[in-house]
Every structure is written in structure tokens, then in C-alpha cells.
Amino acid sequence: MTKPILVLKDIVTLVNKGTSSETRILKDLNLTINDGDFITIVGANGAGKSTLFNVIGGNLPIDAGKLLLHETDITNESEEERTKFLSRVFQDPKLGTAPRMTVAENLLLALNRGAKRRLKPRQLKQHMNEFTKLAATMNNGLENRMDTATGDLSGGQRQALSFLMATLKRPDVILLDEHTAALDPRTSQELLHATNQRINEDNLTALMITHHLEDALKYGNRLVVLDDGQIKADFKGPDKQKLTMEQLYQYFEV
Numbered sequence: 001m002t003k004p005i006l007v008l009k010d011i012v013t014l015v016n017k018g019t020s021s022e023t024r025i026l027k028d029l030n031l032t033i034n035d036g037d038f039i040t041i042v043g044a045n046g047a048g049k050s051t052l053f054n055v056i057g058g059n060l061p062i063d064a065g066k067l068l069l070h071e072t073d074i075t076n077e078s079e080e081e082r083t084k085f086l087s088r089v090f091q092d093p094k095l096g097t098a099p100r101m102t103v104a105e106n107l108l109l110a111l112n113r114g115a116k117r118r119l120k121p122r123q124l125k126q127h128m129n130e131f132t133k134l135a136a137t138m139n140n141g142l143e144n145r146m147d148t149a150t151g152d153l154s155g156g157q158r159q160a161l162s163f164l165m166a167t168l169k170r171p172d173v174i175l176l177d178e179h180t181a182a183l184d185p186r187t188s189q190e191l192l193h194a195t196n197q198r199i200n201e202d203n204l205t206a207l208m209i210t211h212h213l214e215d216a217l218k219y220g221n222r223l224v225v226l227d228d229g230q231i232k233a234d235f236k237g238p239d240k241q242k243l244t245m246e247q248l249y250q251y252f253e254v
């Protein structure tokens with residue numbers, strides 16, 4: 001049986017609180033994320049997709065409703081506390097990695113996350129084999145650049161590294177915030193393919209925002225349509241498999 005990992009219950013988020021321009025962005029949003037779910041999220045500009053990730057990540061406060069992780073109320077936990085169970089990959093290749101550090105050092109940083117330990121050369125040596133194997137799963141030559149400073153990588157390699165760093169410690173939930181949007185079409189497809197493979201093989205739980213409906217249909221076991229701060233549709237399993245581009249496109253017609 002599938003177990004809920006994260007539950008969003010009647011979530012409300014306000015901006016410009018207490019002013020005449022106070023606005024509700026998320027409007028009693030309900031979403032249950034189960035163990036092993038790979039959910040693609042689509043919606044028009046301004047629908048609330050990034051706000052949803054900010055609320056889950058603790059970057060934005062929740063004004064009403066509850067956020068439960070494994071049935072524990074984490075509504076008021078800080079962003080820092082949530083990094084223990086959550087990781088996020090952003091659209092911008094410059095975010096997520098330390099540019100002056102090498103690929104291997106960045107992976108070690110990710111492995112030591114939360115441990116407050118300094119990087120030791122001995123530790124790097126110890127993990128090099130494992131890191132190189134891991135980098136090879138991205139199928140973009142990252143394994144040949146283990147000693148390269150991250151700032152000198154291609155955008156695709158850098159995003160692949162950010163993704164690996166985000167998955168290394170098997171967080172309960174991974175948020176992919178249009179993580180291939182800044183890449184050329186071919187590189188984007190390659191990274192999506194590698195992303196999908198790793199999520200499926202390791203049975204990770206992930207949410208992925210995308211503006212590419214083909215990708216939203218192709219990947220994941222669920223597809224969620226966000227509209228005006230609410231979940232407009234949530235296609236699962238066979239329903240998602242049957243869903244067509246034309247049907248999905250209708251949600252974007254005004």
C-alpha cells in the first residue's frame with residue numbers, strides 16, 4: 001500500500017499581509033504526496049507553482065492549514081529544519097553548487113550536509129570511486145570532470161551535479177523547480193531522462209514543475225494541474241497514461 005509522505009491540508013498563503021493589496025495565493029490547497037510518487041506539475045504563469053514549492057520548502061509562511069510529514073505537523077518548521085527531509089533543484093545552474101569547488105568536493109559537501117564537518121582530502125579519496133560511478137549515471141561526461149571546478153562545467157553538467165547532490169542523501173521529497181528549463185532542448189531531454197531513471201531506480205519521491213506539457217505527460221506517475229492557487233486536476237496511474245496533449249492543453253485555454 002502506498003504511504004503518504006507529505007500532506008498539504010487546506011493550505012492558504014497570503015502576500016502583502018495586512019495591506020490593502022493583501023492577496024491569497026494558495027487557496028485551501030490540498031495535496032497528498034505518497035511514497036515513491038513522481039508528480040509533474042503544470043499550470044499557467046502565476047498559477048502558484050513556485051509558491052507551492054516555497055511553502056513546502058519553508059521559504060514562505062503558511063497562513064492557514066497544515067503541512068504534515070509522516071503524520072507529524074511541520075507547518076511551523078524553519079527552512080533550515082526542512083532541509084533534513086527535503087531538497088530542491090532550481091532552474092538556474094548557478095544555484096545549488098559551490099562554483100570554486102570541484103565536482104567531487106561538491107558531492108562530498110552534499111554527503112556531509114548537516115554534519116558540520118570540514119572537508120578532508122582523505123574523505124574525498126575514500127569516496128572518489130563511488131562519486132565517479134554516481135556521476136556516470138548522468139550520461140553526460142560528468143564522471144570525467146571530477147576534479148573540475150563546478151563553475152567551469154557546462155550548464156547541463158552543472159544541473160546534473162545539482163540533481164545528484166539533491167538526491168545523494170535520499171531526502172523524503174525532492175523538489176525539481178524547472179531544473180532543465182535553462183538548458184538547450186537536447187541537453188534538457190538527456191537530463192530529464194537521467195532524472196527519471198534515478199528517481200525510478202532508487203524509488204525516490206519527487207515533484208517536478210515544468211512548462212513543457214510533453215515532459216509532464218511523459219514522466220512521472222502523477223500529473224497535477226495548478227490553477228489560481230488550487231489543484232485543478234490530479235491524474236494518477238492509468239488516467240495519467242491515457243491523458244493526451246489536447247486534453248491537457250484545455251486547462252490552459254482562457
Ligand SMILES: Nc1ncnc2c1ncn2[C@@H]1O[C@H](COP(=O)(O)OP(=O)(O)OP(=O)(O)O)[C@@H](O)[C@H]1O
Pocket residue numbers: 015016025043044045046047048049050051052
Ligand atoms: N511575494 C509576493 N508578493 C506579491 N505577489 C506574489 C509574491 N509571490 C508570488 N506572488 C504572486 O502569486 C502568484 C503566483 O506566483 P507563482 O510564482 O507561485 O506562480 P508560478 O505558477 O510559479 O508562475 P510562473 O510559471 O510564472 O513561474 C502570482 O500572481 C505572483 O505575482
